[in-house]
Amino acid sequence: MKIVIVTGGTRGIGRAISLEFFKEGYKVIAIYQGNERAAQDLKEEFPNIEIEKCDISDEKEVSILVNKIYKRHGKIDCLVNNAGITRDGYFLMMSNEKWNSLLNVNLTGTFNVSRAVLRFMKVKKLGGKIINISSTSGVAGQIGQTNYAAxxxxxxxxxxxxxxxxASDKINVNCVSPGFIETDMTASLKNKEMISETLIPLQRFGQVEEVAYLVTFLASEKANYITGKNFVIDGGMIND
Known part of the structure; x- marks a missing residue:
């Protein structure tokens, strides 16, 4: 059985990714930080999915958890770096705290977990897959999201x-950049219909499962010759 770690794996896009890997027969370790309710709901509905709490911006905490996972399962086949936060605000009004706190989770967190996992993937010499979740904001930029886009x-x-x-270790690393996806984060948008009709050629928001399908494909053997690529999934919204 293949082992996959999904950060931010208990809600939204991350939850859908965890469930799709579970359906594909993987042993899923879903990592969360703050939303206890979402973690508990996932555990109750799918008791065979392992749930672990971790602040990915904390290097020591990440190292302890990844070591524990490796000792428990003997390998790590795949990592999905999905965890991330938004702290929106106009640039000239953005505090250092808002800038630094976001980068500590989104970027440093991805660095921390990737480094901890890659050490085991490289030593084990069995190859592996890493899929990072970015955003169309990271490709095209977005007003009020300089920290997030960066x-x-x-x-x-x-x-x-x-x-x-x-690459010489047979470890494939790819990226997925979603656009507007139906999640709790976008549920509160008041202009969803206008966005769909004017900005998205397919004229709808994406579904979390559609992102999950792409991620699990990139983790599969069918994607063994794909590495270093960023896949935009946005209904045709931006020219990447």
Whole structure:
């Protein structure tokens, strides 16, 4: 059985990714930080999915957890770096705290978990797959999201560099950049219909399952010759 770690894996896109891997027969370890209710709901509905709490911005906490997972299962086949936060605000009004707190989770968190997992993937010499979740904001930018866009753009560049560095170890590293997806985060948008009709050629928001399908494909053997790529999934909204 293959082992996959999904950060931010108990809600939204991450939950859908965890469930799709579970359906594909993986042993899923879903990591969360703050939403106890979402974690409990997932555990109650799918008791065979392992739930672990971790602050991915804390290097030591990440190292302890990844070591525990490796000792328990003997390997880690796949990592999905999905966890991320938004702290929106106009640039000239953005505090250092808002900037730094977001980068600590979105970018440094991705760095921390990737480094901890790659150490085991490389030593085990069985190859592996890493899929990072970015955003169309990281490709095209977005007003009021300079911190978020910067973090997500950096994740795309991180992906490309890791793919080259670990290709000789048969470790594939790719990136998925969703646009507007139906989640709790977008549920409160008041202009969803206008966005769909004027900005998205397919004229609808994406579903979390559609992102999950792409992620599990990239984790499969069917994608063994794909690495260092960023896949935009946005209904045709931006030219990437």
């Amino acid at each position: 973090s997500k753009g950096a994740i795309i560049s991180l992906t490309k560099s890791l793919a080259k560095e670990f």
